[in-house]
Amino acid sequence: MSTRQRVRPGGRSARVQASVHTAVRELLEERGREALTVPLVAQRAGVTPSTIYRRWGTLQELLSDVAVERxxxxxxxxxxxxxxxxxxxxxxxxxxxxxxxxxxxxxxxxxxxxxxxxxxxxxxxxxxxxxxxxxxxxxxxxxxxxxxxxxxxxxxxxxxxxxxxxxxxxxxxxxxxxxxxxxxxxxxxxx
Amino acid sequence: MSTRQRVRPGGRSARVQASVHTAVRELLEERGREALTVPLVAQRAGVTPSTIYRRWGTLQELLSDVAVERxxxxxxxxxxxxxxxxxxxxxxxxxxxxxxxxxxxxxxxxxxxxxxxxxxxxxxxxxxxxxxxxxxxxxxxxxxxxxxxxxxxxxxxxxxxxxxxxxxxxxxxxxxxxxxxxxxxxxxxxx
DNA sequence: AGCCTAAAGCACAGTCCTTGCGTTAGCGGT
DNA sequence: ACCGCTAACGCAAGGACTGTGCTTTAGGCT
Structure with missing residues (x-):
């Protein structure tokens, strides 16, 4: 499964993806990579953990996505x-x-x-x-x-x-x- | 913390390390990397999970150690x-x-x-x-x-x-x- | 405007992570 | 050769994380 997201701009999916990515970047700076967990990112992004698990599967795949973007x-x-x-x-x-x-x-x-x-x-x-x-x-x-x-x-x-x-x-x-x-x-x- | 182990040969630590490394290699071949968990490795190696957590901290650090050896x-x-x-x-x-x-x-x-x-x-x-x-x-x-x-x-x-x-x-x-x-x-x- | 699908929320069960405490093996000193 | 000492392991339990079935909602499409 490719982790790259192909969501249409403007929809709910796009908003969720953006807020999750932002949450990851912020938390990476604030607390460092070791402290990152899926529930933590989910809370910051204002979504439920299951959303992240379903779309990215793993914290590492999410981080990989954010990294490539960056x-x-x-x-x-x-x-x-x-x-x-x-x-x-x-x-x-x-x-x-x-x-x-x-x-x-x-x-x-x-x-x-x-x-x-x-x-x-x-x-x-x-x-x-x-x-x-x-x-x-x-x-x-x-x-x-x-x-x-x-x-x-x-x-x-x-x-x-x-x-x-x-x-x-x-x-x-x-x-x-x-x-x-x-x-x-x-x-x-x-x- | 460096993950490389500096245990004296012959002691209990060395035996534990050897059996854990062996367990990792065997399980990698048998079930693949996705299926690996610390408790699984611990069971195969005949040690308790906490031993692995204490010595390596993370499954990935353990895998890293085994990989370098290999x-x-x-x-x-x-x-x-x-x-x-x-x-x-x-x-x-x-x-x-x-x-x-x-x-x-x-x-x-x-x-x-x-x-x-x-x-x-x-x-x-x-x-x-x-x-x-x-x-x-x-x-x-x-x-x-x-x-x-x-x-x-x-x-x-x-x-x-x-x-x-x-x-x-x-x-x-x-x-x-x-x-x-x-x-x-x-x-x-x-x- | 209304249907329909894909995605998100919710809740819960199972597993894993982590740590405090007691125990043991084996190294070093005498 | 014996004995103390320390580092490492086992055990157990609490808390956190992972993953999934079902329900709900948003928004694209006709």
Missing amino acids: LRPDTAPEDHGDLRSDLTAWAEQFLDEMTSASGRAYIRDALLGDPDGDNAGQCSAYAAEQINVILARAADRGEHGPDVETVMDRIVAPMMYRILFRPAGLDAAYARRLVTELFGGRGKGGQ | LRPDTAPEDHGDLRSDLTAWAEQFLDEMTSASGRAYIRDALLGDPDGDNAGQCSAYAAEQINVILARAADRGEHGPDVETVMDRIVAPMMYRILFRPAGLDAAYARRLVTELFGGRGKGGQ
């Missing part, structure tokens, strides 16, 4: 005039947002309550979308650069891997280094 | 005579193991019940260890290749990212391609 980029990547600057700026901002405690928590939540990998795929699609915008702009300028898959492999994947598995010592310099190495910086590879 | 490589990477072959073989095997349904489940469990990122770091350390063995062997042969961090960024991270976020269409060819590109294959990067 991880959706709300703005197009900034235009700095050339591909490399755009990628660098985007990577720095991405890493900065995702490295924060709440950012990591959202990523983990998105991965967590996600039986069929649907929500995780959505997160990846968001990043790919942003990168596509950057690459398309570069193509319009006449620059020719890597394709999306390469950027995902060389920039996004390493950042995400470290965020998830080795969160210590991550900073903007790492993001810049990845971009530099992608652009033919002296990669240490090769034999 | 993700530990039990054998040194094969020696194929040269660095590139070693890396390719290792990457193929790694991807194959991790792409399986149970492999992905273990990875997610390891990430999941892991408040301070301790278990996730351990997983990453396992991979780094294996790669270090491969690189050390290459150095002994007189080959000079990339350093560990580069291999983590270029091989491990992309595979893990796709396993977690885009599990569709992953195969050995992808692993080979990553190694090829690392070894100066025509990377599509650069402007």
Whole structure:
């Protein structure tokens, strides 16, 4: 079962979903994730727990839904005039947002309550979308650069891997280094 | 609180931990993850639920512990005579193991019940260890290749990212391609 | 305007979580 | 080798959470 909700806007369902999502975000900030329970969220949202159980099934699936919504980029990547600057700026901002405690928590939540990998795929699609915008702009300028898959492999994947598995010592310099190495910086590879 | 157990071997604690871990692995295979509950594991392991709650706190932290134990490589990477072959073989095997349904489940469990990122770091350390063995062997042969961090960024991270976020269409060819590109294959990067 | 369906509320039963207290195993000291 | 001491386990009970059958309501559709 996909957890993403497809409710028509304006109806009661939409109101319930919105108020539940809001309740989750508020309670996450106020009391932290450990303190969250379905009944607590239900009370804050002004619904009964059974409503949440029926629509989301599990607290984790609900959290996953909220997380994906929160991880959706709300703005197009900034235009700095050339591909490399755009990628660098985007990577720095991405890493900065995702490295924060709440950012990591959202990523983990998105991965967590996600039986069929649907929500995780959505997160990846968001990043790919942003990168596509950057690459398309570069193509319009006449620059020719890597394709999306390469950027995902060389920039996004390493950042995400470290965020998830080795969160210590991550900073903007790492993001810049990845971009530099992608652009033919002296990669240490090769034999 | 770190969930990793530091019990002395031979004592009662060690016996309890072993029987609980075994119970988890057995029940995971028999009934699947959804059916797992703390009381169920406790019954199979021959302990009381409160013991599990006290030592692990949560089913997820327990699962995380078991997952990390299971993700530990039990054998040194094969020696194929040269660095590139070693890396390719290792990457193929790694991807194959991790792409399986149970492999992905273990990875997610390891990430999941892991408040301070301790278990996730351990997983990453396992991979780094294996790669270090491969690189050390290459150095002994007189080959000079990339350093560990580069291999983590270029091989491990992309595979893990796709396993977690885009599990569709992953195969050995992808692993080979990553190694090829690392070894100066025509990377599509650069402007 | 009225029907009809999907979703929410209500209530209750079953399970799980959590903790206080007593007991025990086994480590360390003499 | 014995004995005290501490950390860990078992037991039991209270409270909270999960999940479901049935009823009610909102709002889309003709």
